[in-house]
Amino acid sequence: MRFLFWLVLAVFFLAAFSVWLGWGRQGEWSVVSGWANISKPERDWADQSVAAYGDLENHPTLDWVGHATLLVEWGGKRLVTDPVNSCCVNVAPRLFAEPVLSDTEPLDAILLSHAHMDHLDNATLERLRPTRLFLPAGSERFLSDAVRTRHEVVLIQLWEPTQLGALEIISVPAQHGGWRYPWQKGLFACGYVVRHGDESLYIAGDTAAGAHFKEIRSRYAPRYTVLPIGAYSPEWFLRSRHLNPEEALDAAAQVGAEYVVPYHFGTFRLSLEPVDEPLRRFASKALQREQKWFLSM
C-alpha cells in the first residue's frame, strides 16, 4: 500500500514537471518568446531601431533561430552560432517548431561558445553541411566522431584572431564555466568578436557580468552586440553564470554598443523564470534607456 502511494506521488510529480517543461505544447515563436506580448511603444522602438540599422552601410544581417542560435551574414560569409535544432535540451523540449536552422543552410563557419548542452549539440552538428567548426581548445573532447570527421575543427584560444575571407574572428572571454559537468576542469567558455572593415560585432555567448565587457570595448569598440538575456532565475544560483535582462543592458552600455540583439531566451525552459519574461523585461528597460535593439527572424 505504501509502495503504491509513493508510486502515485512520483508519477504525479513527473507528470506535473513534464507539463511545466512544456512537453507536447509547442506554440508560435512570437507568443512563446514574449515578442507578441511586449507593448506597442516597446515594439515601435524596436521597429525604429531596425529601420535605422538597415540604413547603416556596413552592418551584419543577424537572424535569430531560437535560443543561442544566430545566423550572421556579413562580408560575403555566413556564420552560425551554437546551432541547436534538436527537439530538446536535457529534459527540456523546444517550445516552438519554427523557425529552425535548415540542415542544408550553406555555412562558412560554425562558432561554438562552449560545451553546455544548449550550445554544443552533436545531433545538430552531425547534420549541418560540412564547414569550419570553431570551438574553445579543450572542448573538442565533447564532439562526436561523426562531427570531427564531418567538419574542419578549429581550436581557438582567447584573443587569437582567425581570418575568414574579409572577416576577422576573435575569441573573447566570457564569465561562465566551460565544463559540461562540474567535475571537469581546465575548460573555458568564450564569446566572439567578428570584424569587417572598421566595424565590429560582439557575440557574447553565455556570460555573467564582468570586467571583460570594458576590455572588449577598449580593444574593438563594437557597434553591434548580441547578448544573452535568459536563464537567470533563481538569481542566487545563476547570477554568477548568466545575465538577467537589465544586466544585459548594463553590459551593452559597458561595451558601448549602439545596437543590441538579445538571444538565449524563449526557446527551452532551462531555469525558473517564465519563458516569455526575459524579452518583456528587456524590451521595457531598453525603451526606458533608449537602447536600440531588434529581433529579426
Ligand SMILES: [Zn+2]
Ligand atoms: Zn552555458
Ligand SMILES: [Zn+2]
Ligand atoms: Zn546557455
